[in-house]
Amino acid sequence: MSLVGWRVTSGEAQAPILKLDEPISFWGGIGDNGEIIDVHHPQHGAVVTGRILVMRSGRGSSSGTYVLAELLRLGLAPAAIILTEPDGIIATGALVGAELYDVYMPIATVSEADYELIEDGVEISIVMRGDEAVITSIA
Amino acid sequence: MLEGDHGPAIALSMRIITELGRIRGAQDLVDIESVHIDGCIFYGQAGLDFAQRLVQLGGQVRVPTTVNVGSVDLIHPSLILQNTDKEKWVAQGGRELMQAYVDLGCRQTWTCAPYQMDSRPDEGSHIAWAESNAIVFANSVLGARTDRYGDFVDIAAAITGKAPRGGLHVNANRHGDVVLDCTSLSQAALQTDVTYPLLGYLAGAIAGTSNPVLVGLPSDVSEDALKAVGAAAASSGGVALFHVVGRTPEAATLAEALGPNVNAPVHHITAQRLNAARQELSTAREERLDAVSLGTPHASVDEIAQAHAATAGGPPMAEGVAFYISTGRSVFAEAKTRGHVAALEEWGVTFVLDTCTYVTSILRPGTRTVMTNSGKWAHYAPGNMGVDVVLATLEECVNSATTGIVTWDRELFA
Numbered sequence: 001m002s003l004v005g006w007r008v009t010s011g012e013a014q015a016p017i018l019k020l021d022e023p024i025s026f027w028g029g030i031g032d033n034g035e036i037i038d039v040h041h042p043q044h045g046a047v048v049t050g051r052i053l054v055m056r057s058g059r060g061s062s063s064g065t066y067v068l069a070e071l072l073r074l075g076l077a078p079a080a081i082i083l084t085e086p087d088g089i090i091a092t093g094a095l096v097g098a099e100l101y102d103v104y105m106p107i108a109t110v111s112e113a114d115y116e117l118i119e120d121g122v123e124i125s126i127v128m129r130g131d132e133a134v135i136t137s138i139a
Numbered sequence: 140m141l142e143g144d145h146g147p148a149i150a151l152s153m154r155i156i157t158e159l160g161r162i163r164g165a166q167d168l169v170d171i172e173s174v175h176i177d178g179c180i181f182y183g184q185a186g187l188d189f190a191q192r193l194v195q196l197g198g199q200v201r202v203p204t205t206v207n208v209g210s211v212d213l214i215h216p217s218l219i220l221q222n223t224d225k226e227k228w229v230a231q232g233g234r235e236l237m238q239a240y241v242d243l244g245c246r247q248t249w250t251c252a253p254y255q256m257d258s259r260p261d262e263g264s265h266i267a268w269a270e271s272n273a274i275v276f277a278n279s280v281l282g283a284r285t286d287r288y289g290d291f292v293d294i295a296a297a298i299t300g301k302a303p304r305g306g307l308h309v310n311a312n313r314h315g316d317v318v319l320d321c322t323s324l325s326q327a328a329l330q331t332d333v334t335y336p337l338l339g340y341l342a343g344a345i346a347g348t349s350n351p352v353l354v355g356l357p358s359d360v361s362e363d364a365l366k367a368v369g370a371a372a373a374s375s376g377g378v379a380l381f382h383v384v385g386r387t388p389e390a391a392t393l394a395e396a397l398g399p400n401v402n403a404p405v406h407h408i409t410a411q412r413l414n415a416a417r418q419e420l421s422t423a424r425e426e427r428l429d430a431v432s433l434g435t436p437h438a439s440v441d442e443i444a445q446a447h448a449a450t451a452g453g454p455p456m457a458e459g460v461a462f463y464i465s466t467g468r469s470v471f472a473e474a475k476t477r478g479h480v481a482a483l484e485e486w487g488v489t490f491v492l493d494t495c496t497y498v499t500s501i502l503r504p505g506t507r508t509v510m511t512n513s514g515k516w517a518h519y520a521p522g523n524m525g526v527d528v529v530l531a532t533l534e535e536c537v538n539s540a541t542t543g544i545v546t547w548d549r550e551l552f553a
Contacts, residue, residue: 008162028522032183062177062269062289069185069291086162089289095155096291100188 001124003114005133008086009094011104012127014138015079018043018051019120025060026067026093034076052126053078054118058087068093072103080106080126082135084115108133140299148198152295159292160303169265169304174204174297175253175277177269178290179240180498181210181233189291190239193298200244200297205253207270208437208494209237212501213249214468218491220500229499237493243294249493250467252366252437254281257469262388265308267296271373272366272436272515278380280365282388284308287379307380313389314398315352315382317345318405322355328410328552329357333532335364336514337416338408339371345406348377352396352403358385363439370436371514410552418549420517423527428457428545429506431536432496432520434465435513440473446488447479449537456487457543461503465491497523508545510536 021042024030029038034049049071058064068090071077077097081090086109094105106126110118110133118124123138141157143150160168178186210233212218221227241247248256253268254276260266262282268274269288277283286306288296296302307313319342321329328334342351351372360383372378382390390396397403433446446464456462464483466474471492474480480490496502497520502509510529511517517530531539535547 009158062271062287063180063182065290065292066182066186069189070183073185073188086164088159088163088292091162092155092159092289092291095158096185096189099151099154100185100192 001137003135005108005110007128007131007133008091008107010128011106013080013106014125015052016123018053020055023055023057023059026064027061048078049076050079052080054082056084058090062089064089065093069096072097073101082108148193148196152298155295156299163303163305165303165305167304168301169308171267171302172264173202173266175268175273176293177207178293179206179209181229181236187236194239194242198243198298201300204245204297205248206240206245207251208249209233210499212493214492218501226500250437255439267302269293272370274379275369275373279387314400315396316349316400316403317351318403319351319353319408320405321408323409335367336371337413339368340375340416340514343372343376343378346376346378350380352382354384356383374515374518413552421529422521423508423529425508426544428460428539428543430461430509431540432463432509432511435516438464438466440470443474443479447482449533450486454541456540460540460543462488462540463491463496464488465495
């Protein structure tokens with residue numbers, strides 16, 4: 001698999017995918033240990049740390065920026081995030097993490113069709129080329 | 140500004156504003172006239188690191204900037220419980236965070252209702268406000284223009300005086316797109332205080348993040364009622380702008396409110412739906428009342444006067460009940476001058492300033508059942524604090540406080 005998305009924030013990563021069945025709110029949805037704590041979420045108990053988190057969109061309170069910045073500070077954040085639409089809350093968390101802690105977590109958006117091609121558990125790499133995000137599976 | 144010729148704090152803030160503008164597809168930036176900050180509630184080290192970095196870099200706000208509640212009542216610090224390690228951490232971090240925002244030049248307002256203060260934004264002016272109830276009030280009731288801002292972006296906007304020109308800054312995004320027809324509600328229902336948080340709760344559930352238009356409310360419906368609508372709609376949904384036909388600035392008529400969205404879906408709000416919404420929000424199963432919490436969003440002078448009137452000359456508060464009213468410093472000072480504060484305190488009310496009973500540890504350990512007149516409090520408290528609630532009229536709250544027994548009319552809107 002190789003596809004091209006759009007760069008939301010800069011950075012590069014290589015890690016296995018954690019693809020969520022439903023969007024998660026960082027605020028109230030992900031604990032400070034990187035675990036999904038929303039008991040109503042189908043992947044409750046999964047850990048986002050070090051994974052390329054793939055979900056259709058962001059969700060929930062603007063205080064989610066705090067949670068993501070805190071995960072970046074603690075080294076417990078996802079390796080990258082892929083969405084189908086840009087999300088200001090998630091992007092702000094990453095921008096602040098980069099400013100404060102020099103941790104550059106890439107965020108990309110992909111088309112709905114490409115989103116369907118991304119499979120849970122597969123290891124991929126993501127690199128930015130200008131405003132393009134190049135996403136490739138590792139054979 | 141980006142190049143750093145205005146100093147490193149402005150350059151850092153400008154990087155965040157311009158990147159956010161690029162991400163949101165904004166064509167340019169808009170000059171803003173005021174900012175309301177929500178980043179002053181302590182959730183962890185990253186928030187404190189960011190504010191203190193801006194202080195170290197010499198950051199100062201360029202436009203008048205108010206601050207939301209913090210995690211500490213600076214006037215009555217002993218109200219904040221410090222029994223557990225987490226409570227101690229929040230109290231200490233919360234105090235340092237509030238100080239950092241003061242150092243950045245913010246006015247020490249510590250209120251979620253900056254629109255109840257002396258200076259309010261003009262109709263049509265561009266502002267960058269955070270905190271969902273403040274955003275929806277500014278857009279809907281004042282006719283000012285703010286998009287949904289949150290932590291970190293709020294202070295970056297204050298330091299640069301700029302925000303991305305997108306979202307609700309743009310006229311085309313301000314029309315209503317779903318109608319709530321309230322014309323079947325009785326005059327009695329429309330004169331009942333708890334009707335308005337319930338209307339907001341339904342509006343948020345129906346509209347999600349779009350712009351609901353309410354039809355059939357009195358043309359003189361009070362700002363306090365509209366405040367309750369907005370706060371609840373921004374809790375059950377993500378509403379940042381609503382219109383009330385014949386009352387709010389961009390809704391002289393239904394046609395004006397809808398603009399091109401003439402085929403917006405219409406939902407009929409009935410007495411049965413109000414009753415059902417109240418039962419959905421009221422989770423309490425116990426008879427014994429532990430506490431009453433009013434003032435979410437922060438109580439206005441009128442609301443404090445109404446609480447005074449409801450308690451004056453009546454029976455005393457029952458033993459074992461705590462009765463909180465959260466409000467801002469400026470409203471508190473005015474209510475004090477008018478004699479409401481002393482009378483309510485004598486009756487047993489605890490005033491909470493600078494913060495709110497659902498964002499920090501104030502309720503006594505063991506508190507299980509709380510009555511409130513706030514849809515927002517009723518929505519968040521069960522999850523945040525692990526308490527059960529009843530959403531009630533002011534009269535029901537006061538009467539239950541005097542008996543210590545939770546009492547409410549399940550068929551209020553029958």
